[in-house]
Amino acid sequence: MPYENLTTFFGKPVEDFQNGMEAWDFERAVPRFRVAYDSEDSVPAMLGSYAALPGAEATDALVIGYWQGDDSEGTSQAVVEALVSYAERFPNLRALFLGDIVSEENEISWINQSDLSALWPAFPQLEHMQVRGATGLALGRFEAPRLTALIVESGGLPRRVVGEALAAGAPELRHLELWLGTDEYGGDSTPADFADLFDGRLFPKLNTLALRDCAYADDLAAAVAAAPVLERVSTLDLSLGNLTDAGAEALIASPAVAKLSRLDLHHHFLTEATMTRLAALGPAVDLSEQQEPDEYAGEIYRNIAVSE
Amino acid sequence: MTGAGDSLTGIAPCVILGVAGDERTEGFSAALVRAGHPPAPVLDYGRFIEAPDRLSALFPEGRGLLRIDSPGGDPGIRRALLRLGGEDDAEDAGGATRLRPDHGLQRGLTAALQLARRVVPPGVALTHEAETVALFYDKRACHAAMAAHGLPVPRALPPAGSFDALVEAMRAAGLTRVFVKPRFGSGAAGIAALTVARDGIVADSAAEHVPGAGPGVLHHSHRLRRYRGAEAVALIDTILAQDAHVEQWVPKAALDGGPCDLRVLVVDGEPAHSVLRKARGPITNLDLGGRRGEADALRALAPPAVWEAMRADCRRFARLFPQPFHVALDVALTVGLRRHVFFEANAFGDLIRRVRHEGLDPYEWQVARLPGWIAARRPVGLAA
Numbered sequence: 001m002p003y004e005n006l007t008t009f010f011g012k013p014v015e016d017f018q019n020g021m022e023a024w025d026f027e028r029a030v031p032r033f034r035v036a037y038d039s040e041d042s043v044p045a046m047l048g049s050y051a052a053l054p055g056a057e058a059t060d061a062l063v064i065g066y067w068q069g070d071d072s073e074g075t076s077q078a079v080v081e082a083l084v085s086y087a088e089r090f091p092n093l094r095a096l097f098l099g100d101i102v103s104e105e106n107e108i109s110w111i112n113q114s115d116l117s118a119l120w121p122a123f124p125q126l127e128h129m130q131v132r133g134a135t136g137l138a139l140g141r142f143e144a145p146r147l148t149a150l151i152v153e154s155g156g157l158p159r160r161v162v163g164e165a166l167a168a169g170a171p172e173l174r175h176l177e178l179w180l181g182t183d184e185y186g187g188d189s190t191p192a193d194f195a196d197l198f199d200g201r202l203f204p205k206l207n208t209l210a211l212r213d214c215a216y217a218d219d220l221a222a223a224v225a226a227a228p229v230l231e232r233v234s235t236l237d238l239s240l241g242n243l244t245d246a247g248a249e250a251l252i253a254s255p256a257v258a259k260l261s262r263l264d265l266h267h268h269f270l271t272e273a274t275m276t277r278l279a280a281l282g283p284a285v286d287l288s289e290q291q292e293p294d295e296y297a298g299e300i301y302r303n304i305a306v307s308e
Numbered sequence: 309m310t311g312a313g314d315s316l317t318g319i320a321p322c323v324i325l326g327v328a329g330d331e332r333t334e335g336f337s338a339a340l341v342r343a344g345h346p347p348a349p350v351l352d353y354g355r356f357i358e359a360p361d362r363l364s365a366l367f368p369e370g371r372g373l374l375r376i377d378s379p380g381g382d383p384g385i386r387r388a389l390l391r392l393g394g395e396d397d398a399e400d401a402g403g404a405t406r407l408r409p410d411h412g413l414q415r416g417l418t419a420a421l422q423l424a425r426r427v428v429p430p431g432v433a434l435t436h437e438a439e440t441v442a443l444f445y446d447k448r449a450c451h452a453a454m455a456a457h458g459l460p461v462p463r464a465l466p467p468a469g470s471f472d473a474l475v476e477a478m479r480a481a482g483l484t485r486v487f488v489k490p491r492f493g494s495g496a497a498g499i500a501a502l503t504v505a506r507d508g509i510v511a512d513s514a515a516e517h518v519p520g521a522g523p524g525v526l527h528h529s530h531r532l533r534r535y536r537g538a539e540a541v542a543l544i545d546t547i548l549a550q551d552a553h554v555e556q557w558v559p560k561a562a563l564d565g566g567p568c569d570l571r572v573l574v575v576d577g578e579p580a581h582s583v584l585r586k587a588r589g590p591i592t593n594l595d596l597g598g599r600r601g602e603a604d605a606l607r608a609l610a611p612p613a614v615w616e617a618m619r620a621d622c623r624r625f626a627r628l629f630p631q632p633f634h635v636a637l638d639v640a641l642t643v644g645l646r647r648h649v650f651f652e653a654n655a656f657g658d659l660i661r662r663v664r665h666e667g668l669d670p671y672e673w674q675v676a677r678l679p680g681w682i683a684a685r686r687p688v689g690l691a692a
Binding site: 003004005016034036037038066068069102103104105106107109110112135308 | 460462463482484485503505506507508510534556558559560562565566567588589590642643644646647649
């Protein structure tokens with residue numbers, strides 16, 4: 001579903017860095033590194049050029065775009081290695097987006113990620129970590145003392161990666177966002193995988209809980225609606241999934257949900273009557289993008305927003 | 309339009325070889341009338357092929373303009389063109405939506421236009437010549453011609469006869485995503501946007517196999533759908549078996565949440581009407597769900613130098629292929645908005661609805677530009 005590249009990131013405009021640039025306004029813009037369709041460049045080489053610029057140590061945010069180039073099997077591994085090798089030039093890096101790739105470049109489930117373990121010790125100042133694509137992805141077991149936002153966008157998030165995210169040593173984490181996706185693309189998590197999180201044993205400062213693009217949204221809603229973690233968060237985001245009235249009933253019945261300040265359910269399969277009740281619940285509720293089920297060969301399909 | 313008297317002598321009589329009563333011929337004729345000219349008689353391709361003298365009889369004074377228009381999709385005209393191109397009628401079974409290797413149609417259209425050139429008096433200007441129409445209609449040849457002239461185009465892959473051969477070629481080129489286009493044809497009929505990744509194969513296309521029609525037969529469903537795995541392989545195999553042009557899938561810049569490209573109508577060498585085509589997926593054609601937009605919306609996003617470079621290349625294209633009075637170019641700005649890339653050239657792409665250039669619709673604009681175009685091309689001595 002991501003159709004458009006970032007225009008801003010970490011509070012600044014995003015601009016493409018191009019090989020040959022001899023200067024960069026580090027205060028003004030966040031550089032994005034990506035290869036064009038006919039380019040001989042590579043993202044690691046561009047990172048090297050950027051890292052060599054005088055003043056590069058002021059960099060606080062980096063965006064990595066399409067890296068594949070002519071290597072059709074190209075994973076993010078070479079990019080990760082390059083980032084780690086230039087880590088000394090980026091001592092103040094606070095935000096990283098690895099995979100600002102739109103569907104015209106590559107569908108989210110075809111993005112070949114890699115093991116990101118080495119990034120965490122290399123960039124201890126990281127506050128915002130965002131990854132698109134879960135194929136081949138590993139977060140590793142990691143400590144991220146300053147991390148406040150962890151976002152993994154995918155069309156199918158393996159429970160192994162869910163487990164890595166939830167095991168993070170991230171005491172400052174405020175925003176946890178996981179796109180769970182479908183089992184057709186490796187999304188094999190279940191509500192039970194979130195038991196520790198829902199019980200409130202993780203991330204004491206959590207403020208936004210976003211479990212999006214979920215193919216078992218009703219079960220997830222039921223599991224989270226009565227969970228102690230809701231006493232802690234002010235925003236619950238179950239958007240992009242296949243929520244129906246069954247899941248909504250659990251949300252409506254929950255006193256903790258009524259006390260949220262925001263409830264994001266956009267892209268859903270709710271009926272009008274249920275939408276009306278949700279809207280009156282208390283939080284600001286996003287009920288946009290109501291979906292109609294597809295019928296194919298006598299079967300009803302309620303598709304999540306992002307799978308391929 | 310000023311100087312109607314002069315221009316009238318320049319383009320009268322104006323005759324259309326096309327499809328009587330269709331939106332194109334009606335639109336052009338109406339534009340003539342609005343500019344103070346008489347309406348253009350329309351000679352149907354079928355009736356022309358039946359008796360070519362019907363065309364020469366429309367130019368009793370030996371001068372004027374013959375506007376060549378699209379033969380459209382009418383089955384009768386199609387059969388007449390195929391016969392003229394030396395194809396046997398039997399090939400043409402399967403109804404209007406069937407996708408065919410349309411080399412025969414191209415040959416027929418080329419023969420018809422050559423015939424038209426021969427039968428009309430030498431003082432008559434034709435808006436198109438057979439060779440250029442044939443070139444634009446052959447996607448592989450047109451791509452090669454653009455590439456040879458240094459116009460930016462996607463990388464082409466060598467012809468492949470099967471899915472397996474294509475995958476080999478993609479691997480050799482380091483590509484995971486390509487467009488597979490029937491070599492002959494227009495519009496998005498039969499086109500597939502193909503991804504071959506480590507874990508799967510996906511193709512978006514409006515072509516479909518129809519139950520009972522046989523494995524080698526595809527129909528144009530006018531509706532995009534996504535094929536996966538074996539279904540995608542079967543689809544691509546069938547398109548390739550009918551001869552296809554394959555090129556790199558160049559990521560198009562996005563606008564309003566989806567990829568977009570432009571149809572730019574170049575008239576008499578100058579870019580005139582453009583329409584933006586916005587889609588949710590890789591195929592932007594308006595008849596397949598692409599939404600129209602204002603070209604200026606993309607222009608506003610792009611660096612001015614990038615936009616101007618695109619327009620300069622549209623002009624350069626027109627200079628390289630000067631015969632047609634107009635050509636419609638499909639061109640995109642790529643992700644990042646730093647370059648442009650040409651996909652196709654359309655000889656009959658001037659039916660662009662609800663877009664005005666300097667206050668005129670595409671037909672009115674052409675009527676206004678025709679006298680100058682004719683004057684510039686007419687060899688000395690042939691002036692009326």
